[in-house]
Amino acid sequence: MRYISTRGGIQPINFKDAVMMGLATDGGLLLPESYPQISRQELDQWRSLSYPDLALRIISPFVDDIPVDDLKGLIQRSYATFNHPQVTPVVHRDGVHILELFHGVTLAFKDVALQLLGNLFEYILAERGERLNILGATSGDTGSAAIHGVRGKKGITIFILHPHGKTSPVQALQMITVGDANVHNIAIRGTFDDCQNMVKALFNDLQFKEKYSLGAVNSINWARVLAQVVYYFYAWLRVTDEGDRPVCFSVPTGNFGDIFAGYVAKRMGLPMGRLLLATNENNILTRFVRDGDYSLANVVATVSPSMDIQLASNFERYLFHLYDQDPGRVRAAFAELRECGRISFTPAEMEQVRADFCSATVDQAATLETIGSFNRETGYLLDPHTAVGVRAALDLLPSDAARVCLATAHPAKFGEAVEKAVGTPAPVPGSIAALAGMETRCTVMDADLEKVRQFVVEHVA
Ligand SMILES: Cc1ncc(COP(=O)(O)O)c(C=O)c1O
Ligand SMILES: N[C@@H](CCOP(=O)(O)O)C(=O)O
Numbered sequence: 001m002r003y004i005s006t007r008g009g010i011q012p013i014n015f016k017d018a019v020m021m022g023l024a025t026d027g028g029l030l031l032p033e034s035y036p037q038i039s040r041q042e043l044d045q046w047r048s049l050s051y052p053d054l055a056l057r058i059i060s061p062f063v064d065d066i067p068v069d070d071l072k073g074l075i076q077r078s079y080a081t082f083n084h085p086q087v088t089p090v091v092h093r094d095g096v097h098i099l100e101l102f103h104g105v106t107l108a109f110k111d112v113a114l115q116l117l118g119n120l121f122e123y124i125l126a127e128r129g130e131r132l133n134i135l136g137a138t139s140g141d142t143g144s145a146a147i148h149g150v151r152g153k154k155g156i157t158i159f160i161l162h163p164h165g166k167t168s169p170v171q172a173l174q175m176i177t178v179g180d181a182n183v184h185n186i187a188i189r190g191t192f193d194d195c196q197n198m199v200k201a202l203f204n205d206l207q208f209k210e211k212y213s214l215g216a217v218n219s220i221n222w223a224r225v226l227a228q229v230v231y232y233f234y235a236w237l238r239v240t241d242e243g244d245r246p247v248c249f250s251v252p253t254g255n256f257g258d259i260f261a262g263y264v265a266k267r268m269g270l271p272m273g274r275l276l277l278a279t280n281e282n283n284i285l286t287r288f289v290r291d292g293d294y295s296l297a298n299v300v301a302t303v304s305p306s307m308d309i310q311l312a313s314n315f316e317r318y319l320f321h322l323y324d325q326d327p328g329r330v331r332a333a334f335a336e337l338r339e340c341g342r343i344s345f346t347p348a349e350m351e352q353v354r355a356d357f358c359s360a361t362v363d364q365a366a367t368l369e370t371i372g373s374f375n376r377e378t379g380y381l382l383d384p385h386t387a388v389g390v391r392a393a394l395d396l397l398p399s400d401a402a403r404v405c406l407a408t409a410h411p412a413k414f415g416e417a418v419e420k421a422v423g424t425p426a427p428v429p430g431s432i433a434a435l436a437g438m439e440t441r442c443t444v445m446d447a448d449l450e451k452v453r454q455f456v457v458e459h460v461a
């Protein structure tokens with residue numbers, strides 16, 4: 001399998017080079033030239049596979065340049081860190097299936113991909129005798145999962161930018177209490193979009209990227225999306241165990257990485273209905289799906305802070321497919337966005353979009369109400385991001401389908417919102433309780449690209 005850029009400016013490359021390149025050198029995002037097709041018969045044969053074995057089946061057709069035994073070892077090591085034997089179990093409550101993606105070290109779905117990406121980086125760097133300086137932006141969860149995926153790993157230094165004071169306290173502590181010398185946290189006085197724009201600007205400075213061997217942990221990196229494809233298959237196999245029925249996924253969405261992984265699963269042949277794209281008040285993507293209005297607005301702070309995002313990075317990958325893989329049209333769309341703050345779509349394009357997705361915005365009051373009512377009715381505690389997806393699923397998805405809601409974080413990461421919703425604090429897992437009183441390390445700075453660049457230069461190993 002080879003990888004190409006959504007902007008059309010690179011020669012096809014192999015998987016390991018795609019992992020190391022992160023953002024394509026022409027400013028686009030990398031995608032495989034084609035998607036392997038999984039037949040219904042194969043799916044049925046996969047029912048009894050463990051999560052790591054299923055992951056190997058799904059990931060290996062995308063990877064030509066790592067021997068399969070090595071890939072198997074990397075996958076097994078990555079999922080051995082999870083605290084649930086099924087890695088991503090599915091539980092059934094009140095007419096919805098909750099796909100629990102929060103059993104990894106930092107209690108969010110990001111661990112599923114970032115444990116593997118950390119191990120892939122280590123493997124490739126050892127093979128090549130190289131070093132890597134990771135630069136990432138986070139609204140709260142990617143940062144801690146990435147830090148925990150690479151902390152203490154040889155040859156890797158990591159710089160994570162987060163919006164100062166805009167993550168939950170637990171999310172911040174999970175990042176800034178990590179004392180390893182290879183970890184640097186930068187709190188930016190600004191939004192997640194400011195952080196992501198600066199990270200992309202530094203990647204787009206190709207001389208700088210090459211001189212300092214920069215690598216990406218955000219879903220800019222194709223390996224992130226690929227690892228996330230696996231749990232759509234895993235969940236589908238669980239909810240169809242007792243017979244065939246339509247399956248729909250509801251995905252709380254910010255940077256469009258998780259839902260794009262679902263879109264890839266569908267393109268690979270996984271039978272599913274339209275993907276439900278659920279947003280909080282930062283709803284540019286809902287406006288797009290419902291009204292064809294893709295226009296930038298200001299970021300609003302909400303009780304689901306990890307989704308407080310305007311410019312969703314992976315949307316570009318979807319656009320590439322929507323435009324029949326024409327990189328010229330992707331470039332033109334982003335030129336329009338730069339010049340006019342919006343992208344316009346034809347009626348035929350919007351018809352395709354609405355065949356792929358349905359969408360709903362769930363505001364903060366409805367999010368808190370859903371956490372409260374779901375808890376009263378089922379005893380299950382949702383985190384605010386998951387609640388956005390559950391509310392949207394209950395409102396929009398057909399009740400005769402298996403409605404699978406991606407549970408993207410553990411409720412204890414967002415204790416304040418959960419307590420407000422249910423009246424009592426969420427039970428706190430030991431790993432979170434242990435953060436209290438730990439020493440912290442973080443540099444606060446303005447959203448100033450040159451200051452961030454200088455910090456990186458001064459701290460690269
Ligand atoms: C807990 C949580 N839920 C949902 C999302 C949205 O996922 P994505 O950015 O892949 O759309 C995020 C952030 O990525 C998150 O951290
Ligand atoms: N919500 C994310 C934002 C970054 O998304 P990514 O999937 O591109 O890494 C976060 O938690 O940081």
